[in-house]
Amino acid sequence: MREVLRAIHVWKVYGVGERRPLVAIRDLNLAVGENEFVSIIGPSGCGKSTFLLMAAGLDEPSAGELLFEGEAVRGPSAKRGMVFQTYTLYPWLNVEENIRFALQKSSLGPTEQKALVEEYIALVGLQGFERAYPNQLSGGMRQRVAIARALVYRPQVLLMDEPFGALDAQTRRLMQELLLQVWETHRTTVLFVTHDIEEALLLSDRVYVMTARPGTIKAEVVVPLPRPRTVEMETSPEFLALRRRLLGLIREEVGRISV
């Protein structure tokens, strides 16, 4: 499998040179292969968001190397898309315009762009809402727009930072199913951050478990569940066994958090 992203001995220290620097990430190593869906789970504050920002090129490691397609990441690029938890839709643009905004640097002509935007609106099930503004949409619908917008320009890897974390349980379920569907058709490489064990297992090929701060990789769990996956699998014995194992790993870390 071709490798898309690799972290080699990555450290992140905030407040370097200050009296009490904060070590957020300590000697982290991981790799994401092409067309792979990989999750990172870990207790809150362990450095998941920090790592994703560095992978996107929106922040820099304090030590170590972050490689994207074999080359060191230097700044953000349209090759690495990002979906945040909230607040990233442009409220002055309607759904269609929000998604089209991501195509500004694309070489496609206007008619092709329009067709592509329509295709992705259909993909996330937002037909009929093309002209709606973000303030008129529910939280789940807004994240659908954010996902369509992050996919439409075909980045090589999609980085998702707890994209469903702000949604209610029902909506989160629906969004997980939607993401499964989208992923089965497009097979984009995804690095997905969550603190929801079921979510990680349902969606991923592999799950990295992080330690409490300073965060590093504590364990790597392969998820051998067959694809295409459905929410019903969550009651299967394999799933439950994996769940128990991840729960145990996370529990140790949550207990270790120093307040």
Added chain:
Amino acid sequence: MSVSLPPLRKRRRGWLDLRAEISPIMYWMAGLGFIAVFFVGWWLVTALRWVGPIFLPSPAAVWQEFLRQLGDGTLWMDVRASVYRITVGWLISTAIALPIGILMGNFRFFEGLFEPFIDFVRYMPAVAFVPLTILWAGVDDGQKFVILFIGTFFQQVLMVMDNVKTVPYEMIQVSYTFGLSKWEVLRKVVLPAAMPGIWDTLRITLGWAWTYLVVAELVAANVGLGYRIMRAQRFLQTDTILLGILVIGLLGLVTDYLFKFAYRALFRWMEGRNQA
């Protein structure tokens, strides 16, 4: 789509419950009613002679003064001169405050560069600058512009900076992942996102400019609403003073509502139940 509805009950929520919506009619009637009560109170106090006409002229006397000034053209001349001064003074202030406020809101360096100085100057009373501005800018409209600028600019620039800072950082970060450059993010994301807030700042600071009108026309003026008030003070013409105050209030109110209506037209996308 027509649905046959069961008989509907009226919502029983009281109009004085916390944050309860009320009908637009009630909303407007309350506001107009309060103003009416104010005028009736004023009329009563003067009609019953609780206060002498030298201290508080009756509404009728002010109305007489209004008709007189309307007839001989004074009012129109004053309004024209004052509106012109306010508009130009405020526009100059805005033209400079916008770029500087935007720089300060986006770049910590410019915030550090300007903020201590602005914080220092903005507490200085504009009225104390009057003698200096006459030395600097003479006795023409230029001096009025300078006073209105001093009264408006330093607050305005800080408010614009804050408007820019309310743009969520995640929105900026995600824009970089579409391949946009720093300047493109500034132009295509930060500015449109900050626009509604900036528009409100423009509205509020224009209101403040009106309150500085009297200071601006304090000396070296021979026309203008503020000048008329200051002159009437010398002759104890309280009806003229009150008329001037009321006209300034009314013009301020009108400009405020123009901005509010424009806001609704410009930023329709702000409406909705879910604030993004």
